[in-house]
Amino acid sequence: MHRFEYHAVAPADRERVWEVLSNPGQLARLTPGRYRVEVEDRRSALAPGAFVFLRFSFFLRRWAWTSVIRELIPPQRLLEEMHAGPLAAWRHEIRLSETSWGTEVVESVEYRLKYGWVGRLLNRWLVEGALARLFEHRERALLTLLSRPKPTLPESLPPPLETGELDADNVLPLPPRRGKAVLL
Template identity: 30%
Template sequence: MASIFLLQRTQFIPAPLPQVWDFFSNPNGLARITPSNLRFRITSPPDERKVYPGQVITYTVSPLAGIPLEWMTEITHVREGEYFVDEQRVGPYKLWHHQHHFREVPGGVEMTDTVHYRLPLGWLGRLAHTLFVRRQLEHIFAYRHRVVQELFG
């Protein structure tokens, strides 16, 4: 039986919702909040528009032993100022469904990331999850949390 894993993180950002939405809804900001050791690079043509349904974004990333992997995500759902969803179309996961939710709260924005994911290779994928994938994802999201705190105060 293949396992679907869940990663969920919530962060308070002391900034107005339009400013937070502008940053996160522009794919070019993603490189700023990704650890440099992953060698993340957007390979799709530059696009200064905010995310929109049907948008495809391609990347290279090196999550394991410096081996570069291609990753393609599609933005499947967007509600301006509230949420957007990206889903992997090509990449290291068998399933990657990432929801980005934004909610205005007193003094700023509450941002919640919810990621459902599944690894390939059955029991080997589950073992890899236990040994390093879960830890690596937790590290990436902890890094993002710190960088977002620095960017928004």
Template identity: 25%
Template sequence: MKKYQLYRETILPITLLEAWDFFSNPSNLSKITPAEMEFKVVTSNLPQHIHNGLMIEYVVRPLAGVPLKWLSQISSVNAPHSFVDEQLKGPYAYWHHEHTFEEKDGKVLMKDHVTYAISFGWLGRLANALIVRSKLEQIFDYRTAQILNIFKAA
């Protein structure tokens, strides 16, 4: 299974604790996901902040409006510096997303490091090259713009 990497860095004009407060709240994910993906959390009674072992189920429509169920688990939390979410069930053969936050010159350097894989051998590699990679980049571009807009207004 071939694994792919997606890496992003964003400088946030806020404190480390403000960054942690926003990103550790699972309800905020919908605020930074493109509307056309119709992201919807299915899990009821979500806590205000993530914790090790937290499972979050949601439905997302990343391509052509087709609904996909996704079950993630927060597998590691090192508040307020990092957390990892991993897909347990969903569209990827493998998904590991590490979020890190580092105070730097009165701001926060946020890093996203995603490792993912797609099933179906050469067809999965072709799908990644033609569709999946660019869609993920678009999602993360949107996410960055939304985050900067939210914190600019704060």
């Protein structure tokens, strides 16, 4: 099994960080756009035994992925495993702990590729770097989502933006990179 771990600190309380990271509907925002993640049912409540169904693009192909929630301890720990998908095995754990700076986020992944020695070669050549970039993006996206006020329903909605028009109030600069990827 290959192991990958990513550490970050989010300047928000643990409950707020949990709201973002434990919500399957946020996966598309937390994942780089080139993967084109689509979650089938974004409203499902997570619980041990619950399934999350998604599709994504990677290495010139569209893939289906089904995860099962193995353990859920709000707002501290989430453990999910791949039930069906393109890998031989995948286990992803999110651990949150409060610090004086906010919330420490530790995401650990254990995975095994298919295809024997070819899979091991692909891991070095392709997967390790892709995981590091994915979790760096995930940290930046998390910080951006946390910097926005918690959504509330407005009394009236503004008119929609015209195609190509940009609303400067919705464009946030990316925070400086603070995370650290550790290949184990």
